[in-house]
Amino acid sequence: MTTRTPFDIPAHASSDDPRVTLDEQLGTFEPIPPYPPRTEREAEFYTLRDGEMFVNMGPQHPSTHGVLRVVLKIDGEKVVDLDPVLGYLHRGVEKLCENADYHQAICYTDPLEYISSLFCEWSPVIAFEKLLDVQVPRRAEYIRVLSGELNRIASHALFMGWFALDLGGLTPILWSFIERDEIVEMLAALTGQRMLFNYFRIGGVNGDLNHEFMSRLGTWMSKATNQINSNQALLNDNEIFVRRARGLGVMDTATALSMCMTGPNLRATGVPFDVRRAHPYSIYPELDFDIPSRTEGDCLARYLLRMDEVKQSLRIIDQCLHEMPDGPIMAKLPRLIRPRPGRAYAAIEGPRGQYATYAISDGTDQPFRMRIHDPSFVHLQTVGLLTPGNLIADTMAIMASLDPIMGGVDK
Amino acid sequence: MALKPEPVPGSNLPAVISQPRDLVEPIVVANTLWQSSNPIAYNGGQASDITHLREFEASGEGRRDNARWAGPLEIIPTKADIVLDLIRANSLWPLLSGLACCAIEMMSAATSKNDMDRWGMFPFRASPRQADVLIVAGTCTTKMAGPLVRLWEQMPEPKWCVAMGDCTCSGGRYKRSYSTIQGIDRIMPVDVYVPGCPPRPEGLIYGMMKLQQLIKDRRGHWPERAIGPTVPEDL
Ligand code: SF4
Numbered sequence: 001m002t003t004r005t006p007f008d009i010p011a012h013a014s015s016d017d018p019r020v021t022l023d024e025q026l027g028t029f030e031p032i033p034p035y036p037p038r039t040e041r042e043a044e045f046y047t048l049r050d051g052e053m054f055v056n057m058g059p060q061h062p063s064t065h066g067v068l069r070v071v072l073k074i075d076g077e078k079v080v081d082l083d084p085v086l087g088y089l090h091r092g093v094e095k096l097c098e099n100a101d102y103h104q105a106i107c108y109t110d111p112l113e114y115i116s117s118l119f120c121e122w123s124p125v126i127a128f129e130k131l132l133d134v135q136v137p138r139r140a141e142y143i144r145v146l147s148g149e150l151n152r153i154a155s156h157a158l159f160m161g162w163f164a165l166d167l168g169g170l171t172p173i174l175w176s177f178i179e180r181d182e183i184v185e186m187l188a189a190l191t192g193q194r195m196l197f198n199y200f201r202i203g204g205v206n207g208d209l210n211h212e213f214m215s216r217l218g219t220w221m222s223k224a225t226n227q228i229n230s231n232q233a234l235l236n237d238n239e240i241f242v243r244r245a246r247g248l249g250v251m252d253t254a255t256a257l258s259m260c261m262t263g264p265n266l267r268a269t270g271v272p273f274d275v276r277r278a279h280p281y282s283i284y285p286e287l288d289f290d291i292p293s294r295t296e297g298d299c300l301a302r303y304l305l306r307m308d309e310v311k312q313s314l315r316i317i318d319q320c321l322h323e324m325p326d327g328p329i330m331a332k333l334p335r336l337i338r339p340r341p342g343r344a345y346a347a348i349e350g351p352r353g354q355y356a357t358y359a360i361s362d363g364t365d366q367p368f369r370m371r372i373h374d375p376s377f378v379h380l381q382t383v384g385l386l387t388p389g390n391l392i393a394d395t396m397a398i399m400a401s402l403d404p405i406m407g408g409v410d411k
Numbered sequence: 412m413a414l415k416p417e418p419v420p421g422s423n424l425p426a427v428i429s430q431p432r433d434l435v436e437p438i439v440v441a442n443t444l445w446q447s448s449n450p451i452a453y454n455g456g457q458a459s460d461i462t463h464l465r466e467f468e469a470s471g472e473g474r475r476d477n478a479r480w481a482g483p484l485e486i487i488p489t490k491a492d493i494v495l496d497l498i499r500a501n502s503l504w505p506l507l508s509g510l511a512c513c514a515i516e517m518m519s520a521a522t523s524k525n526d527m528d529r530w531g532m533f534p535f536r537a538s539p540r541q542a543d544v545l546i547v548a549g550t551c552t553t554k555m556a557g558p559l560v561r562l563w564e565q566m567p568e569p570k571w572c573v574a575m576g577d578c579t580c581s582g583g584r585y586k587r588s589y590s591t592i593q594g595i596d597r598i599m600p601v602d603v604y605v606p607g608c609p610p611r612p613e614g615l616i617y618g619m620m621k622l623q624q625l626i627k628d629r630r631g632h633w634p635e636r637a638i639g640p641t642v643p644e645d646l
Contacts, residue, residue: 059558060508060539067510067555088555089511092588099587107584111550114512158515177522195512195609407511 045083051075055392059088065162065399066406068380077391082384089410097370102128102202102337105367109357110196112374113408116155117196118148119350120408124370125200126281126346127357131339132202139327140204141283146320147187147199149313150217154183155351156306156313157231159403163303164235166400167244175231186216203331209324217321224314232307245300249386249398252297259382263353263375265402268305269297275349289315299401306351306403338365352376352403376408464560464599468639493627499543499569500531500623506542507535508562510549513576513609517548520612527612532619539565544622546615550578550585551592563599571622574601575615577608584608600637 048054058069067088073081093112097105105124112120122144129136136144161176184194189212191199199206235241251261256269266273272293276284292308294301339361347356353375362368379402386398509517520527521534528534536542539562551559563572574595577583582593592598602625605618 059555060562061537066514067549088552088558089550090552090554090590091550091585092590096585096588111512111584115515173518174523177519178524181519181524194611195516 045073045081048073052080057395058085065404066409068404068406068409070383070395072392072395074392079387079390079392079395082387082395084380084383087410089406091407091411093411094370094372097124098367101365102339102367105370106200106202107198109372110198111407112372112411113350113352113355113376113405114195115158115405116151116351118144118151118199119348119355121198121200122148122350123346123348123355123357124359124372125202126348127344127359128202128337128339128367130344130346131342131359131361132333132337134203134331134333136204136331137328138283138325139208140329140331142320142324143205143209143329144200145282145284145287146317146324147190147197147205149316149320150183150187151197152313152351153310154180154187156310157183159306159351159400160231160235160303163299163397163400163403164241166396167241169235169241172231172234175234179227179231182216182220186213186220189213189216201330202337203333204329208329217317221314221317225311228307228310228314236304236307242300245303245397245401246296246298248299248394249390249401250296250298251382251386255385256297256382259385260378261353261382262378263349263351264305264309265302265353265379265382267291267293268301270295275347275354279347281346281348287316287319289319299397302401302403309351336365338363347373350375352405352408353379372411374408374411376404376406380404380409464563464639466639468637496627500626503532503544503571503619503623504536504542505532505544505546505573506539506562506566507537508539508545508547508559510547510551510555510559511578512550513548513578516609516612517546517575517615520615525612525616527616527619530616530620530623532616539563540567542566543569544571544573544619546573546575547579547595548575548609550576550583551595551598552590553592554590556592556595556598559595560598571602571626572600573603573605573615573618573622575605575610575618577606580604580606594642596642597640600639600641 052073052075055072055074056069057072059067061068069085069088071083071085072079073083091111093108096108100108105128106121109120109124110117157176157179161173161180164172187197187199188194189210190207191197192207193199251265251269253269253271256266257271261269262273262275270293272291274291275281277291289312292305292312294305341361341363343358343360345356345358347354349355354373355375356373358369358371358373359367360369380399382402383395383399387395390398509515519525521532532544539545543566545563545566547559563570572595574580578585578591579595582591585591586593595601603618603622605614607614610618
């Protein structure tokens with residue numbers, strides 16, 4: 001086999017993606033870009049050595065958790081290198097937020113990480129509240145934490161299903177969707193929507209707790225611990241699953257920190273960093289919960305850590321329900337909000353890590369600039385470090401264990 | 412340098428920044444739909460439309476006998492056709508192609524609680540070659556439009572398309588974005604629209620039942636079916 005470089009490739013009619021060329025005659029899917037390499041890294045990646053070949057994974061792929069495309073350079077069954085191609089779900093959220101007023105901007109940030117959308121609206125809401133300097137009523141804070149932790153459990157439940165699915169097991173996803181459907185139905189009774197809740201408002205929440213939500217929550221809470229234990233018995237005690245996930249995609253602490261990882265993925269490497277404790281917001285300082293952490297840093301640790309977090313979330317929900325104060329759920333605010341010029345940054349701890357919003361106000365009723373930091377994007381970049389040297393099938397497992405959501409990656 | 416953002420008419424707040432370092436030099440982009448000057452980014456400068464299927468329909472190539480209902484079958488509806496249609500309608504194999512948020516509700520429709528399998532909408536196939544129905548679940552961006560049309564073309568006839576969610580029906584909440592397609596009926600034909608953001612799983616199941624009815628009803632009308640997008644080009 002000879003060495004091929006991008007320079008030898010004839011110019012094709014390019015299709016939608018500038019990096020993909022579509023050879024109409026042969027109908028092949030050529031992952032090599034038709035232009036000369038722009039960086040050294042690109043030149044190195046798109047040069048094939050003896051025995052290597054490219055495999056294109058995505059954008060429609062059952063286990064890429066959305067529309068991610070990855071060009072894998074493989075040698076036999078081993079992944080030598082990989083090049084992720086992003087942008088298939090770029091919806092221009094930040095730009096849209098600048099053209100919407102402060103209330104409407106929250107609606108655009110909702111579908112970023114669609115399985116934990118309460119967290120996507122939580123950080124912009126806090127940022128806007130900082131700009132406006134409003135005090136959120138305590139009852140609203142409790143409701144926020146309560147619904148947020150429920151959403152965290154739903155998200156982790158889905159993670160369990162997807163992770164097992166990408167390792168080849170179909171049963172856990174059926175189990176996890178039972179859990180998830182119960183929680184989202186419950187939240188639908190509270191917020192009116194099953195997925196993109198759009199529930200948090202600047203200065204409070206949209207609606208008060210109602211009977212249906214409380215009765216659903218009570219029924220679910222009474223059996224939740226049992227359910228979670230049986231879910232875990234399905235996987236934690238499963239020899240095949242544990243052996244497959246242990247020692248796979250090991251991340252060490254120094255690299256994790258240098259790659260700016262946060263959330264469960266960082267805590268699985270031994271750093272007990274949690275925004276809820278490190279930079280407290282809302283009522284978290286008053287609540288009693290632990291920050292689980294593990295030291296192995298492999299896929300199994302990341303999975304087990306999330307399962308531990310679910311138990312902590314249950315503890316938080318319990319406390320919220322017991323200490324829920326009476327009072328208003330919205331601060332008194334004018335309809336049209338014009339914060340004074342300035343900037344605000346707000347970070348919160350979501351199920352995937354640190355969600356942050358940096359908003360700049362110029363005194364008008366629309367944000368001048370809104371920057372959204374999303375943990376999925378940060379975590380996805382570590383796939384390039386973790387995957388080389390592993391098998392193709394492990395690529396999916398590692399990616400699933402990092403739990404990226406493409407809506408958040410591409411924004 | 413002291414920076415002063417443009418005062419907005421009607422704003423009675425002083426738009427003066429106390430500390431100059433509060434804001435950096437603003438990058439002023441007109442407050443309209445944004446288009447990249449880079450010709451290859453987001454189909455910059457062109458209408459955000461994949462015209463491939465439209466041209467295909469105009470060329471007449473797609474009307475050749477390719478296992479659509481054609482030939483004698485078109486003229487003589489028989490009991491066998493009705494039976495075949497019943498079989499097709501009751502064994503729809505959707506393609507597993509979630510694009511965004513709606514995909515989660517699509518999964519929810521397929522799993523334990525709302526088990527779509529009960530109505531013969533078989534669990535999702537990962538390969539377009541084995542699928543009958545393309546459920547477009549999620550925001551279709553200009554970058555994803557090409558691969559999506561390709562998936563549609565890779566599916567063997569007879570095939571159907573269900574647009575799930577506001578984003579695929581009309582653009583939904585991202586209609587004003589510079590990088591989304593305002594409804595996939597601008598790039599490919601659609602049989603059933605399921606609006607909602609996202610639609611409930613029950614909504615998707617209802618849409619699929621409508622599709623089953625449509626399959627039974629459309630018997631013998633295949634040549635009239637659109638190959639390309641159903642939205643006029645100048646819209
Ligand atoms: S319609 Fe709503 S839920 Fe569906 S993809 Fe669009 S934003 Fe997401």
